[in-house]
Amino acid sequence: MWLAERVWEPHLVKPMVEGGVQYTVVDDVHFKSVGLRKEELFGYYQTEEQGHTLEIFPINRExxxxxxxSPPEKTIDYLRAHATTDGGRLALCFDDGEKFGCWPDTYQAVYLDGWLDRFFTLLEENADWIDTVTVRGFRENHPAWGRIYLPTASYVEMQEWSLPPEQTLLFEEAAKKVDPAYLDFLRGGFWRHFLVKYPESNNLHKKMLLVSSMVEAVLPAQRTVKVGAGGEEKNQAASNAQEALWRGQCNDPYWHGVFGGLYLTNLRSANYQNLLNAEVLCDSLNHKGPFLTVVQRDFDCDGRPEVLVSTQEHNCYFTLQGGALFELDFKPKSFNLLDTITRRPEAYHQRIGKTLHDKPEVESTPRAMREIAFSKESGLEKMLHYDWYRRLSLIDHFLHPDSFLESFYNVSYGEQGDFVNQHYQCEVEEEEDQVVLVLRRDGHVWIGTDFWPIRINKRITIQRDAAHLRAEYSIENGWDRPVSLWFGVEFNANFLAGNAPDRFYYSPDLAIAEAHLASKGEIPEINALGMRDEYLGIDYLLHWSQPADVWRFPIETISQSEAGFEKVYQSSVVMPNWKFELPPLGVKKFWIDQSIVSL
Structure with a gap:
């Protein structure tokens, strides 16, 4: 069995064996971390968990x-240096197929320049002492070298990438300073920390676990259904849901290293689409028509509850940190509109200004992925902006009087309130055809040197029969003095392509000259702004009760991939905002509607 990214955890032995797996392969660094020497890594070992035994082969890092x-002759030299007269050693090479033609320069080197042909020719010329065998073939003729217990680990680079960016830089520095003889004992992070490093990864992971529990619940009862008198046929909905769940477990968008991974919107969206396909199939088995459920549970496993509202048409998941909407699934299209990502520092960002703009000439010997450093466009270092909060929807902002569109975009503006990522109280009112969430926070806004008491009540109504949400706002002045405020409500939506002609902004009030979703601009005094995706067939419209100035701009991250450093469109921000004065103990009221329909 091939483990995704060779991420090993000891508990895996039991379910693997129960599933019929007899052996697996992991990196030799796992073995070195428990004290095995290089000469002890040319065989395989047996481990166990609760009495279940599994054979494990070390992948040769060299x-x-x-x-x-490297030139193929160097591989032959390495093998010759470690060969024995009895032929009982295995040097196992198990790695990404992409390195043979997909990674930069590898197609030229491997095929056109003859690396692969020379390599196989050398193997044939040295067949008197080199046997090419499969893992299965070797284990049939050679016993395990002993018993072993391995710690949680993956390959060295993965342990580096899972660290926070500041610690990644320290790890790189430590690796340069440590004597090579001791490098095998230098450990980095733990793969699961990606779920901490990237809340968006955790969101996807916990969505997968939630859908997994749904699928597990329908499988036993729905595998067959009776038809006619005494007849019976298999119900495909449950098994199809299980297959969709498995597709949604593809590992790539759950982490990020030197590949795009989590930062690639098409990968994240594909996982969400498959998970939502599974959820919709489960809905069809559990409900006979429109439904409405609301659950308070610790969805993201951080010790605090979230509020999950589900209907036949959509899911609306709320966090009480900021009283914001963090997942918005439109079920008719199996699409999560809030599949966004926050702009955050990465360890490799410090290298961007020092990289080449144009891809260098193809080299005769390709470089390993971690050595590749060029940018797909110039000036990327000027686009590095870091958010201090997650890009969600229904985020409540109080702006400094000096704020403007560009300062809000590049996060240099002044946030005067303590509402963006702080705790809101929540009350749930359930009715037959709708549910109401009352989110309230008694917070403050800096007005000069005064920390002014302000209360926000937002009464959010979600309908059973349509993908519609209304947020009724009440902003209350806590002092018996008048106060001038600048308030905005931030929304995010990701339709995957910021510059595609079939995805654009529109407004019922006016024509928008530059309407693509990666555009930036300010529109004064309008009542509604929407986004239309003609490719997916989705119309997303925001409408509010009082005319507002509206800011819009793209969230674009700068990330590393096999193609070099690149800018990736992640979402579009829309923020209607109002300037108003509250009288002593006064109240400002308005509403915002959010609706999603199929085109």
Missing amino acids: LRYLIPF
Whole structure:
């Protein structure tokens, strides 16, 4: 069995064996971390968990770096240096197929320049002492070298990437300073910390677990259904839901290293689409028509409850930190509109200004992925802006009087309130055809040197029969003096392509000259702004009760991939905002509607 990214955890032995797996392969760094020496890594070992035994083969790191990044003669020299007369050693090469033609320069080197042909020719010329075998073939003729217990681990680079960016830089520095003889004992982070490093990864992971529980619940009861008198046929909905769940467990968008991974919107969206396909199938088995459920549970496993509202048409998931909407699933299209990501520092960002703009000439010997450093466009270092809060919807902002569109975009503006990511109280009112969430926070806004008491009540109504949400706002002055405020409500939506002609802004009030979703601009005194995706067939419209100035701009991250450093469109921000004065103990009221329909 191939483990995704060779991420090993000891508890995996039991379910793997119960599933019929007899052996697996992991990196030799796992073995070195428990004290095995290099000469002890040319065989395989047996481990156990609760009495279940599994054979584990170490992947040879030297071969991973030699093939195909060094002349093939060096691989032969390495094998010769470690060969024995009895032929009982295995040098296992198990690695990404992409390095043979997909990674930069590898197609030229491996095929056009003849690396692969020379490599196989050398293997044939040295067949008197080199046997090419499969893992299965080797284990049939050679016993395990002993018993072993391995710690949680993955390959060295993965343990580095899972660290916070500041610690990643320290890890890189430590690796340069440590004597090579001791490097095997230098450990980085833990794969699961990606779920801490990237809340968006955790959101996707916990969505997967939630859908998994839904699928598990319908499988036993719905595998067959009776038809006619005494007849019976298999119900495909449950098994199809299970297959969709498995597709949604593809590992790539759950983490990020030197590949795009989590930062690639098409990968995240594909996982969400499959998970939502599974959820919709489960809905069809559990409900005979429109439904409405509301659950308070610790969805993201941080010790605090979230509020999950589900209907036949959509899901609306709320966090009480900021009283914001963090997942918005439109079920007819199996699409999560809030599949966004926050702009945050990465360890490699410090190298962007020092990289080449144009891709260098193809090299005869390709470089390993971690050595590749060029940018797909110039000036990316000027686009590095870091958010201090997650990009969600229904985020409540109080702006400094000096704020303007560009300062809000690049996060240099002044946030005067303590509402964006602080705790809101929540009350739930359930009715037959709708549910109402009353989110309230008694907070403050800096007005000069005064920390002014302000209360926000937002009464959010979600309908059973339509993908419609209304947020009724009440902003209350806590002092018996008048106060001038500048208030905005931030929304985010991701339709995957910021510059595609079939995805654009529109307003019932006026024509928008530059309407693509990666555009930036300010529109004064309008009552509504929408986004239309003709490719997916989705119309998303925001409408409010009082004319507002509206800011819009794209969230674009700068990330690393096999193609170099690149800008990636993540979402579009829309923020209607109002300037108003509250009289002593006065109240400002208005509402915002959010609706989603199929085109």
